[in-house]
Amino acid sequence: MSSPASSARSSLLQRASLPPANPGMSFPLDKSKFEVGFTTLAARVPASRSREVRDNKIIQGSFLSIPRFSSYVVDPQNPKEKRLILLDTPEKDELTSEVLSELELAAGHPLDLLPYSFTLGFDHWTTSDLMDSILPLELRDGAPTAFTFAGHLAHMNLKDNYLPYKYQIGEIVLHKNTTLRTVVNKLDTIDNEFRFFKMEVIAGETDFLVNTIESGCKFTFDFSTVYWNSRLSTEHDRLISLFQPGQLVADVFAGVGPFAVPAAKKRCLVLGNDLNPSSAEWMQKNRVANKVEKSLTVSNIDGRLFIHQTPLQSYLHPFPALAPPAPKRVRTSKTSTANATNSSTPSSPPKAPAPALAPTPSPLFVSHYVMNLPGSALEFLDAFRGSYTPLLSVQKEGGAEGERLTVEEVEMPLVHVHCFSKFEGEEAESDVAERASESLGFPISRASTPDFSLKEVRRVAPKKLMFCVTFRLPREVAFATERVWSPLDPVKESHGH
Ligand SMILES: C[S@@+](CC[C@H](N)C(=O)[O-])C[C@H]1O[C@@H](n2cnc3c(N)ncnc32)[C@H](O)[C@@H]1O
Structure with a gap:
């Protein structure tokens, strides 16, 4: 069912999922250019009842919900006693009467609703949001958000038309993936005899020495030569x-x-x-x-x-014949210890030593x-x-x-x-x-x-x-x-x- 409140919510979220367009932004990226200010409604609630409000299923649907952004904040005017629950609309009229009465019940009468301003920045946007922001309109479809990891290093295969933006793309990938230290772009197709490719660092450190784990084993190698x-x-x-x-x-x-x-x-x-x-x-x-x-x-x-x-x-x-695997240590449980010491228990004969394994x-x-x-x-x-x-x-x-x-x-x-x-x-x-x-x-x-x-x-x-x-x-x-x-x-x- 669609209601005025729900259309307002979706419009706020829609705005929140789009950073401002910065097509062709030069390198390094100016992160302040990705900031967007929003104003929404907040319900002031007593700190002692804030859990009750947050757990209320009817109200929950009207909370502001943005990844990596808390919709529950300490009230700066009365930090000891009050909390603010951020709602998903700037207009009181857009809240349903059901939500308003639940809010009153939980938070107290009269309901204290106030405007709340906040800013979303570089860290809040997804990789794909940021790519859309820095790329010209005609390059947004098919923007290069995919890459392959090897340890701390990500390798990308940018098509020619994205090359003018390679450093910006690299920086976004580096910043959005905290385990990465290096982002490289392949410079040629993998055509040489030994199947490694020439590459160029487009963000982070010039460090090709990769440490990674696969199939339960540790691997170290120089990614630029193997x-x-x-x-x-x-x-x-x-x-x-x-x-x-x-x-x-x-x-x-x-x-x-x-x-x-x-x-x-x-x-x-x-x-x-x-x-x-x-x-x-x-x-x-x-x-x-x-x-x-x-x-x-x-x-x-x-x-x-x-x-x-x-x-x-x-x-x-x-x-040479391999030595047999070391026998697994068997931990003696309390029950079996009790049985072993109780010689009158017929069902627990002492265990025979394991036969020696052949190589x-x-x-x-x-x-x-x-x-x-x-x-x-x-x-x-x-x-x-x-x-x-x-x-x-x-x-x-x-x-x-x-x-x-x-x-x-x-x-x-x-x-x-x-x-x-x-x-x-x-x-x-x-x-x-x-x-x-x-x-x-x-x-x-x-x-x-x-x-x-x-x-x-x-x-x-x-x-x-x-x-x-x-x-x-x-x-x-x-x-x-x-x-x-x-x-x-x-x-x-x-x-x-
Ligand atoms: C596709 S990689 C596979 C590496 C590894 N087995 C894997 O699964 O990731 C192929 C390997 O063959 C090696 N190679 C290429 N030509 C070769 C040849 N004539 N004789 C032996 N190795 C060769 C390359 O150096 C490369 O390490």
């Missing part, structure tokens, strides 16, 4: 949840370790690789910071070479390959061709002298490859399967390949989706005799879309 994307945290967690403790995981494009470090923390044995020396260096530091030195090794070689050599390397040089045996075969380089990871699949063939010529572990492994004895890994596609649904699946098949030199599909699945990870642009295709590596590929790629080949260009 790849990091907090939006992938769900995908990181999804794959990590597929890895079982004791399995060997090979991360071909590991970055600073968002798959590798948490996987090692959950007692997988992990080979983390990245061609970017800076990523490998920070992964190494994150390995130490998270105390996973025994379950994670770091390498800094091309992904194709890494794929090619891991089957044999991990068979010949497995991780986790070292896996000889990789169970999971992770390949998150969506622009070109599918092309790297050619390196799997024949990569397992050398295993057939080595002495079988634990076998008789000269005994060799058979093809069937070798565990085939699950391969998780991230990629982009402009298609969706079934079309995306055919597109990805076709490109993967071409690279593997062998057809793979949901129908023909064990454990085949396609997961949509996220939309990166209106016509560009990121996927993760998972499949069991076919033995025909792993033990192929002819290769399409050799370690002696020159390193291929690895970037692209």
